Amino acid sequence: MEESNYIYRTLAIADESAVKELLRRSFISTDWNWKYLSNPSFDPSLVAIAEENGKIVGCDHWLLRDVKLSRSSVAKAISAGDIAVDPSHRKRGIGRSLLLFQRKSILSNDRGAFLSYAFTSQELNQRLFQPASGYVPLTTSTVTYSKRWSWKQFVRRVDEVKMNVGPRDGFRGESHKRTVKIVFQVHGAPPLIIALGQGRIEAFEGNAEGVDLRVKSDLATLARLRRKDKRMRHLLKALLTGRLRISGGLLGIIGLYQNLDVLEQVFRFAL
Amino acid sequence: MSTYTVRSYQRGDEVELTRLFNETYQDYAGYAPRTPEYWRWNCLDRPDVENKGIVIVFHETRIVAYAVVGKSGNIWELCFDRAHDVEALVSLTLEKAVEYLASIGSDATTLNLPRQDSVAREACKKLGFAELPPDPETVFVSILDYARFVRLLSSINKERLRGFEGDFSIRLRDAKSGTSPFVSITLQSGQIETSSQDKPCDVLIETDTQTLNSMLFGVRNPLWALLSLKLKIHPLRKLRRVISLFSLLRLNDPWFLPRADLG
Numbered sequence: 001m002e003e004s005n006y007i008y009r010t011l012a013i014a015d016e017s018a019v020k021e022l023l024r025r026s027f028i029s030t031d032w033n034w035k036y037l038s039n040p041s042f043d044p045s046l047v048a049i050a051e052e053n054g055k056i057v058g059c060d061h062w063l064l065r066d067v068k069l070s071r072s073s074v075a076k077a078i079s080a081g082d083i084a085v086d087p088s089h090r091k092r093g094i095g096r097s098l099l100l101f102q103r104k105s106i107l108s109n110d111r112g113a114f115l116s117y118a119f120t121s122q123e124l125n126q127r128l129f130q131p132a133s134g135y136v137p138l139t140t141s142t143v144t145y146s147k148r149w150s151w152k153q154f155v156r157r158v159d160e161v162k163m164n165v166g167p168r169d170g171f172r173g174e175s176h177k178r179t180v181k182i183v184f185q186v187h188g189a190p191p192l193i194i195a196l197g198q199g200r201i202e203a204f205e206g207n208a209e210g211v212d213l214r215v216k217s218d219l220a221t222l223a224r225l226r227r228k229d230k231r232m233r234h235l236l237k238a239l240l241t242g243r244l245r246i247s248g249g250l251l252g253i254i255g256l257y258q259n260l261d262v263l264e265q266v267f268r269f270a271l
Numbered sequence: 272m273s274t275y276t277v278r279s280y281q282r283g284d285e286v287e288l289t290r291l292f293n294e295t296y297q298d299y300a301g302y303a304p305r306t307p308e309y310w311r312w313n314c315l316d317r318p319d320v321e322n323k324g325i326v327i328v329f330h331e332t333r334i335v336a337y338a339v340v341g342k343s344g345n346i347w348e349l350c351f352d353r354a355h356d357v358e359a360l361v362s363l364t365l366e367k368a369v370e371y372l373a374s375i376g377s378d379a380t381t382l383n384l385p386r387q388d389s390v391a392r393e394a395c396k397k398l399g400f401a402e403l404p405p406d407p408e409t410v411f412v413s414i415l416d417y418a419r420f421v422r423l424l425s426s427i428n429k430e431r432l433r434g435f436e437g438d439f440s441i442r443l444r445d446a447k448s449g450t451s452p453f454v455s456i457t458l459q460s461g462q463i464e465t466s467s468q469d470k471p472c473d474v475l476i477e478t479d480t481q482t483l484n485s486m487l488f489g490v491r492n493p494l495w496a497l498l499s500l501k502l503k504i505h506p507l508r509k510l511r512r513v514i515s516l517f518s519l520l521r522l523n524d525p526w527f528l529p530r531a532d533l534g
Contacts, residue, residue, distance in 0.1 A: 031318045034316060034317065034318050038312055038316060039312055040308050040309055040312055065303050066303055066304055067300075067301070067302070067303055068299070068300045068301060068302055068303075068304055069300050069423065069427065069522060069524075070300050070427045070522060070523070070524045071297065071298055071299075071300070071524050072427070073423065073426070073427050074304055075423055078415070079303075100447075100448045100449075103415065103447065103448055103449050103450075104448055104449045106415065107415060107416070107449040107450070108449070113415060114414065114415050114416035114417075114419040114420045114423070115412065115413070115414055115415060115420060116412070116413045116414075116415055117410055117411065117412045117413070118410070118411045118412075118413075119409070119410055119411075119528075119533050119534070120411060122409075125411050129411055129413070130411075130481065132447070133413040133447050134413050134414075134445075134447050134479075134480030134481050134484055135411035135412060135413040135484075136411060136412060136413070136481055136484040136485050136488065136490060137409055137410070137411050137490070138301075138409065138410050138411070138412055138488055138490060138526055139490060139526075140301060140409060140410060140525070140526040140527065140528055141299065141385045141386040141387060141525035141526060141527055142383050142384075142385065142386070142406075142526070142527055142528045143383065143384050143385070143386050143392065143402060143405075144381060144382070144383055144402070144403040144406060145381070145382050145383075145384065145392070145395045145400040145401065145402055145403065146379060146380065146381045146382075146400060146401055146403055147369065147379060147380050147398065147399055147400045147401065148378060148379040149369070149373065149378065149379070150373070150377075150378045150379075151378055152376060152378060153376060153377060153378040154378055187399075187401070188399045188401075218401055219401040219403065220401045220402060220403055220404060223403045223404055224404050
């Protein structure tokens with residue numbers, strides 16, 4: 001199917017539920033009514049739609065708002081919001097065409113904006129935003145702090161994780177894997193115990209007795225390890241600098257190694 | 272600390288809260304300046320926030336600090352009056368924020384602060400907060416109209432540009448759809464003129480969109496761009512003038528992104 005089969009236009013009132021459904025199918029969790037409809041900056045003419053045979057297959061939300069460019073100056077700018085393409089219509093240039101449609105439309109109807117900014121990932125920027133509109137990453141002065149005092153909510157979410165992790169990744173019936181009980185001791189939080197292996201995932205707060213392995217670290221190190229980029233480098237660095245300490249018997253370490261993929265998914269879904 | 276009192280949000284507080292937000296972050300760029308209307312939508316009406324999650328600290332009758340705390344654990348906004356004891360205000364506000372989150376069964380909290388705010392950051396550390404590694408998901412910017420953007424930059428940097436004169440023309444090799452590939456800049460007797468037309472000039476600068484954006488936002492040094500063959504200058508002997516131009520025009524103020532502006 002050629003890209004030319006798609007029609008690009010702005011949002012109409014009747015499109016609302018189809019756009020929400022498209023975002024849901026694209027795994028973009030957004031409270032659309034709050035984020036866009038109730039937003040003082042919302043303007044339906046800044047939402048682009050890609051349509052094929054009357055079906056909405058792509059959307060891109062822009063908002064016109066003030067942004068501070070320096071201590072003393074405020075400028076009108078476009079804040080690029082959620083962009084989504086139906087999974088069955090991807091890799092056909094729809095995302096790029098939506099961005100170009102928006103760009104042409106904002107430049108032809110002078111809204112006073114001469115700058116656009118997007119909060120996105122490096123990966124999406126390189127694949128979509130940069131080639132279409134020359135977006136460049138900015139270094140900001142923002143520092144993020146975090147504090148954890150409990151794992152109760154995490155433990156509750158593990159039930160959901162069992163459903164997400166299990167069937168798809170062959171978690172069930174992995175009888176060759178060792179059962180391993182690991183305690184995570186993160187600075188400031190009570191010990192978290194996770195038992196894994198042979199179709200079992202259990203998480204609970206409690207005392208660290210009778211575990212196979214102890215993992216001791218801090219939130220900053222764990223945040224680095226959760227990222228996919230340079231993970232092995234971060235892991236080695238954390239081990240060498242003592243910011244990550246793993247202690248236990250050889251069987252515990254083998255158990256951890258065998259269940260590493262499941263453990264990663266438990267943290268990804270539940271944290 | 273005993274001179275401060277704390278309560279949660281009450282209708283009508285937003286005028287004072289937006290004043291405090293704009294004062295707290297007045298030295299930074301990158302965020303949407305707060306108006307009561309914007310604040311009501313962004314904080315008060317946010318599905319993640321309930322009124323009792325908006326912690327407000329008073330000194331006598333004046334609001335001196337507040338935090339907008341979401342049920343998700345996100346502290347969407349944290350503001351404090353720098354004329355007061357910042358460490359005491361941040362500590363008190365965050366203690367109340369954590370108390371609220373613990374009362375609704377949350378496990379953890381996350382907040383953003385400017386890197387330059389050493390007193391507030393120290394207060395966070397003392398409360399057991401950990402500084403997370405820089406987030407790879409960040410802000411990306413693109414310019415829609417170079418002539419108007421350069422005009423704005425020159426008005427922001429008017430003092431720095433005083434006495435700098437010249438006729439420059441920038442030619443973009445890969446102008447994006449709808450954007451003119453030309454920007455001409457004339458600086459003369461303290462006046463700055465910009466245009467999207469290709470005009471005769473003393474110095475011609477050829478580059479690409481990404482390099483130009485990077486130089487104007489201060490992400491990349493023009494000398495680096497030249498050495499990596501991303502920038503061509505005709506005549507080359509005007510190199511120092513071009514480096515000066517971009518150094519004087521570039522945005523300098525640090526960008527701070529409150530969590531409320533991210534999502």
